[in-house]
Amino acid sequence: MEVLNFKDHANLDIKKISQIFKKYLKLQEKSKNTIKSYLQDLKTFYQWWTEINKFDHFRPAMIHKQDIIDYKEYLQEELTYSPSTINRKVASLKVFFRMCVGKDYIKSNPAKDINFLDQQENSPKSLTEEQKRALLEVINRECNSRDRAIMAILMTGGLRVGELISLNRLDFKEKSGILLVKGKGNKYRRVPIPQGTVNALRNYFGTRLDDKEAMFLSNRNRRIAYDTLRSNIAKLFKEAKIKDATIHTLRHTAARDMIEKHNINDVAKILGHSAVTTTQIYLEPRDEDLKKVTDSLDYF
Numbered sequence: 001m002e003v004l005n006f007k008d009h010a011n012l013d014i015k016k017i018s019q020i021f022k023k024y025l026k027l028q029e030k031s032k033n034t035i036k037s038y039l040q041d042l043k044t045f046y047q048w049w050t051e052i053n054k055f056d057h058f059r060p061a062m063i064h065k066q067d068i069i070d071y072k073e074y075l076q077e078e079l080t081y082s083p084s085t086i087n088r089k090v091a092s093l094k095v096f097f098r099m100c101v102g103k104d105y106i107k108s109n110p111a112k113d114i115n116f117l118d119q120q121e122n123s124p125k126s127l128t129e130e131q132k133r134a135l136l137e138v139i140n141r142e143c144n145s146r147d148r149a150i151m152a153i154l155m156t157g158g159l160r161v162g163e164l165i166s167l168n169r170l171d172f173k174e175k176s177g178i179l180l181v182k183g184k185g186n187k188y189r190r191v192p193i194p195q196g197t198v199n200a201l202r203n204y205f206g207t208r209l210d211d212k213e214a215m216f217l218s219n220r221n222r223r224i225a226y227d228t229l230r231s232n233i234a235k236l237f238k239e240a241k242i243k244d245a246t247i248h249t250l251r252h253t254a255a256r257d258m259i260e261k262h263n264i265n266d267v268a269k270i271l272g273h274s275a276v277t278t279t280q281i282y283l284e285p286r287d288e289d290l291k292k293v294t295d296s297l298d299y300f
Contacts, residue, residue, distance in 0.1 A: 014046045017058065024099045041092035045071055052162045053226050060100040065110045066230060066246070068093060070161075072114065073248045083117040090114055126253040127245065128288060134240040142239060147232055149204040150216060150224075151250070152197040153179070158254035158271050159191065161226060161247055167215035172201055183272040191270055256282045 018039050025035045046058050048071055055062075068090070075086045090111065097109040127135065132155075139151050153159055153167075163181050171180040177198045179191045193201075214223035230247050237245045251271075258267040259282045268279040 014043055014058070017046065018042065021096055021099065025095075037088070038092040038095060041089045042096055044089065045093060048074060052165075054165075060097065060106045063097070063110050065113065068111045068114045069246060070230075070248060072117075073246060076117070087116040090116060125244070125249055126256040126282075126286070127242065127249060131240070131242050131245075132253065135236060135242060138236050138240045142236065145200070145204040145207050146216060147236075149197075149200040150229065151233075151236070152200040153193065154247075154250040155254055156197045157181075157191050157193050158251050158258065160251060160272070161229060163272075164216070165224060165226060165229070168213045169205070169215050170213070171215065174198060174202065181272070184274075189269065189272050252282070255279070259283060 021042060022035060022039060025038060030038070049063070049067060050056060050058055071093075072086060072090060075081045075089060081089075093111040094109065094114070097106070097111045100106045101109050139148060143151060150164065153164060157179060159167075159179075159181060160183070163183055166182050167179065171182075172178075173180070177193055177195065179193055180188050181191050182188050208217075210217070210221060212221065212223075216224040218224045218228055233247045233250070237243075255267065255271055258270065259279060264276055264279055264283075268276045271279060273279045
């Protein structure tokens, strides 16, 4: 019988990966239910990672700590899982990558230092008004036309990262100020964008001399990759002195800003939520909001 090994397979599908993990869990004397849950958790991560990175295969060495952080946010916002469910899925990844380290497939466990959610933590993080102002100052000062357009779309349209990457030039309807966004299940939705974002896109397209269909290109003239976006935006956060923020924080911020000012049903449609209950998580007060309430009673 062939012995499966990550080092011997350039492209492992989820079935092969699961076989390796299942055998490991059995040797650890895990229960049948635990094994079933861990394998499903690994499959969910596999599907998310390959889809967002536009890969058709998966190897442990490809995964970084930031991938796990982004995945945890995806489970929290897009799938609206409870903290306990998210923590279990993160725990499954910790075990999987611990196995990979033990078998010398990778040098370090990217999930090792990922924190579990507090059981009461069910509201996605968003930028404060002060942080938004600091970020906008950095964008205006540091960004080229491409990155300025990217940030404008993320901050005003609330797109998911994968949706932005998948945008094509023809998806931009300049006259109406509409983006045709391909969301989950390959379903399109119309996302209106403000005039400033329209202008940012127009300025970026004015620098393009190619005929490629992708809306955003890398410096190598290919469709921009997730890692590139993540790295560039992380630099902007650092420059703006914003800690504990990720690329997904921009969607969270746009969503919260929308829902605080407009009808929740309209916001749900813009964000691509199939149910308003998903959008309602942005109504949850943040710690800083609650603190303002008690600060008003500071008698001592």
